Amino acid sequence: METLNFLLQGFDVATRPINLLVAVFGAFVGTVVGLLPGLGPINGVAILLPLAFALGLPPETALILLAAVYLGCEYGGRISAILLNVPGDAAAIMTTLDGYPLARQGKAGIALSLSAVSSFVGSMIATCGVVLFAPLLAKWAVAFGPAEYFVLMVFAIACLGGMVGDKPVKTLMAALIGLALATVGVDSTTGVYRFTFDSVSLSDGIQFVIVVIGFFSVSEVLMMLESTHSGQKAMKASGRLLFNFKEFCFSFWTMVRSSLAGFVIGVLPGAGATIASAMTYMSEKRMAGSSGKFGDGDLRGLAAPESANNASACGSLIPMLTLGVPGSGTTAVMIGALTLYNITPGPLLFEQQPDVVWGLIASLFIGNVILLVMNIPLVGLFARMLSVPNWILVPAITIVSVVGVYAVHSTTFDLVLMIGLGVFGYILRKLDFPLSALILGFVLGELMEDNLRRALSISAGDLNILWSSPISLGLWALTVLMLALPGLRWLRARRKVLPANA
Amino acid sequence: MYVRLFSAIWLLFCAWLAVLAWGFQAPFAYDPVGPRAYPLLLLALMGAGSLWLLIKPGVLTQQLHVPSALRATLCVLALLAYALLFEPLGFILSTALVGFALGVLFTGRPMPCAISGVLMGLLLYGLFDYLLDVPLPLGLFEAFVES
Numbered sequence: 001m002e003t004l005n006f007l008l009q010g011f012d013v014a015t016r017p018i019n020l021l022v023a024v025f026g027a028f029v030g031t032v033v034g035l036l037p038g039l040g041p042i043n044g045v046a047i048l049l050p051l052a053f054a055l056g057l058p059p060e061t062a063l064i065l066l067a068a069v070y071l072g073c074e075y076g077g078r079i080s081a082i083l084l085n086v087p088g089d090a091a092a093i094m095t096t097l098d099g100y101p102l103a104r105q106g107k108a109g110i111a112l113s114l115s116a117v118s119s120f121v122g123s124m125i126a127t128c129g130v131v132l133f134a135p136l137l138a139k140w141a142v143a144f145g146p147a148e149y150f151v152l153m154v155f156a157i158a159c160l161g162g163m164v165g166d167k168p169v170k171t172l173m174a175a176l177i178g179l180a181l182a183t184v185g186v187d188s189t190t191g192v193y194r195f196t197f198d199s200v201s202l203s204d205g206i207q208f209v210i211v212v213i214g215f216f217s218v219s220e221v222l223m224m225l226e227s228t229h230s231g232q233k234a235m236k237a238s239g240r241l242l243f244n245f246k247e248f249c250f251s252f253w254t255m256v257r258s259s260l261a262g263f264v265i266g267v268l269p270g271a272g273a274t275i276a277s278a279m280t281y282m283s284e285k286r287m288a289g290s291s292g293k294f295g296d297g298d299l300r301g302l303a304a305p306e307s308a309n310n311a312s313a314c315g316s317l318i319p320m321l322t323l324g325v326p327g328s329g330t331t332a333v334m335i336g337a338l339t340l341y342n343i344t345p346g347p348l349l350f351e352q353q354p355d356v357v358w359g360l361i362a363s364l365f366i367g368n369v370i371l372l373v374m375n376i377p378l379v380g381l382f383a384r385m386l387s388v389p390n391w392i393l394v395p396a397i398t399i400v401s402v403v404g405v406y407a408v409h410s411t412t413f414d415l416v417l418m419i420g421l422g423v424f425g426y427i428l429r430k431l432d433f434p435l436s437a438l439i440l441g442f443v444l445g446e447l448m449e450d451n452l453r454r455a456l457s458i459s460a461g462d463l464n465i466l467w468s469s470p471i472s473l474g475l476w477a478l479t480v481l482m483l484a485l486p487g488l489r490w491l492r493a494r495r496k497v498l499p500a501n502a
Numbered sequence: 503m504y505v506r507l508f509s510a511i512w513l514l515f516c517a518w519l520a521v522l523a524w525g526f527q528a529p530f531a532y533d534p535v536g537p538r539a540y541p542l543l544l545l546a547l548m549g550a551g552s553l554w555l556l557i558k559p560g561v562l563t564q565q566l567h568v569p570s571a572l573r574a575t576l577c578v579l580a581l582l583a584y585a586l587l588f589e590p591l592g593f594i595l596s597t598a599l600v601g602f603a604l605g606v607l608f609t610g611r612p613m614p615c616a617i618s619g620v621l622m623g624l625l626l627y628g629l630f631d632y633l634l635d636v637p638l639p640l641g642l643f644e645a646f647v648e649s
Contacts (some may be wrong), residue, residue, distance in 0.1 A: 051634065051636070054634065054635070054636045055634055055635065055636075056635075167560065169551055169554050169555060169558075170555070170560075172551060173548065173551040173552070173555070176544055176547055176548045176551065177548070179544050180519075180541065180544045180545070180548065183540065183541045183544070187526075187528075187537040189533055189537070190528035190530075190533075190536065190537045191528070192526050192527070192528050192537040194523070194526055194537060194541060195519065195522065195523075195541075218581065221577065221581075221604075222574050222577055222578070224608070225570060225573050225574055225577055225607070225608070226567075226570050389610065390608040390609070390610075391604075391605040391606075391608040391609060391610025391614070391615055391618070392605070392610075392618050394604050394605075394608050395600065395601040395604040395605055395608075395618070395619065395622060396622060398581065398584075398600065398604060399597055399600070399601065399622060399626055400626075402584065402585070402588070403593075403626070403630055403636060403638065406588065406638070407636045407637075410637070410639075412585060412586065412588060412589055415584075415585035415588060416582070416585050416586070418585075419578065419581050419582055419585055422581075423578055426574070427508070430504075431504060431505055431508055431562065432505075432560075432562060449540045452535070452540065453533050453535045453540070456533065456534050456535050457533045457534060457535075460534060461534030461535070
């Protein structure tokens with residue numbers, strides 16, 4: 001009952017005119033950013049974050065804006081996947097497998113509308129999950145002391161290494177680079193300057209906005225130099241524009257199953273929408289067996305990844321809100337946004353800032369409806385955005401990014417630092433280091449060190465405190481499991497190869 | 503190959519940072535850990551990771567492509583010029599220039615790029631400075647604006 005009251009209070013916040021306006025704007029921008037190949041939710045959130053801050057939006061409004069962009073991106077990614085065979089963001093890779101064949105069969109309209117509904121179902125189920133589980137987890141998480149927090153963050157980083165799969169060492173390295181970047185600046189407990197190289201501009205640490213925009217916008221601009229697929233023609237969304245009842249029933253249970261799976265994957269720290277959509281697609285394909293036409297335009301192959309990626313996007317808000325540990329790269333950026341407002345996400349957020357939390361959750365419901373309404377009739381308009389040429393798009397992204405960074409401190413130094421980080425990010429990406437792990441590390445960096453040092457202050461330097469409580473022991477066990485996963489997978493792959501050789 | 507090169511450089515970089523971090527000493531100890539243990543721990547882990555990648559770099563799908571590397575360098579130079587000219591020239595002029603330069607770099611034709619650059623400079627200045635209240639440098643135009 002208590003939850004219901006809070007939810008109503010949240011709707012009260014979310015239906016304020018400014019918040020509704022921001023949700024519509026965010027949903028629109030998110031869809032556009034999502035459908036443009038190369039730009040994903042992290043870029044969208046990163047570009048809008050400094051603007052939201054510079055505009056002086058209150059924290060709940062800023063968060064609603066960013067969440068709407070996040071959801072919108074998960075909706076938008078499917079449009080270019082279906083019409084162009086180019087995933088608009090990483091999570092939409094699986095959508096291309098069945099979406100593009102459908103479009104070639106002249107069923108683009110059906111594919112677009114059905115995937116919009118799948119996205120809607122996914123987000124709705126996951127948002128209900130957030131309402132049910134987030135307060136519970138928050139209550140439980142209040143029992144966390146600094147030692148447990150530290151172990152939780154170690155677990156989050158291990159999760160990245162275990163889930164991202166084929167390159168665990170590079171993923172962990174990226175996370176470590178992020179953690180190390182966060183140590184730059186004055187040490188908060190002792191006042192010692194660390195890695196500032198006697199620069200005044202660095203004494204405050206590297207600003208979050210600069211890191212995000214450098215690593216994601218600038219490096220993205222450099223990446224886009226290589227992919228000049230401007231000559232590609234988008235499929236026309238012709239024929240029937242809406243799916244019929246039979247098609248909906250055919251894929252309904254797929255949507256429900258994939259949404260639940262996506263939600264669970266989203267809640268796990270570190271594992272994001274990309275993994276969720278890939279896993280559900282594979283399992284649906286296996287379940288359908290030979291009766292499915294997966295790969296040649298099966299509606300279930302379209303519904304599964306779309307509902308899963310939206311569900312995991314919503315699910316990843318749970319660890320962010322309740323524990324202050326991001327569930328995905330984008331939520332890492334949102335945590336950074338909250339810290340700009342001096343709000344530390346964590347279990348106490350539910351008690352201290354109910355307006356922010358429940359306003360955000362309520363706005364997810366509203367944002368979803370807005371996105372569904374926006375996405376079915378306006379799909380033609382969005383599809384036309386695909387034809388904006390790079391020579392307009394790239395300068396526009398660059399300029400908005402630069403303004404965002406400049407708005408923080410108004411110094412040239414920040415701009416140069418942003419470019420430097422961007423070049424570094426570009427090199428890392430070329431070498432296959434996942435940047436979302438880096439951003440996660442950067443966000444967790446300060447929290448992690450603070451909690452470690454607080455824990456050790458409590459125990460007067462005795463390391464045993466880190467594994468003394470059952471919670472931390474359990475988390476260590478999970479961490480070890482996560483770190484062992486890539487090794488196990490490698491062993492299994494080897495065992496499969498060996499008999500073939502013999 | 504490139505991964506190996508990167509790991510080697512990164513290993514050296516970590517070592518250098520560790521030397522720096524060794525000097526972090528608090529005049530008064532407030533907590534048992536102190537300011538240098540945590541960075542050193544991170545650097546040690548990173549060093550271990552670099553060593554691993556140095557020995558087992560794995561397969562890299564990306565290849566260095568000289569023309570595109572050249573274009574990336576040009577792009578970085580254009581961005582750097584933008585950053586450094588941002589304040590002296592002011593937002594409108596520097597934006598028009600970078601809009602043009604990047605447009606041409608991204609296979610646009612010169613004339614439309616020039617037009618779009620100038621338009622972006624003017625429109626975005628209006629948008630940010632007047633509508634969104636983000637202060638931007640006027641630079642050369644400062645003389646024309648009475649304060």
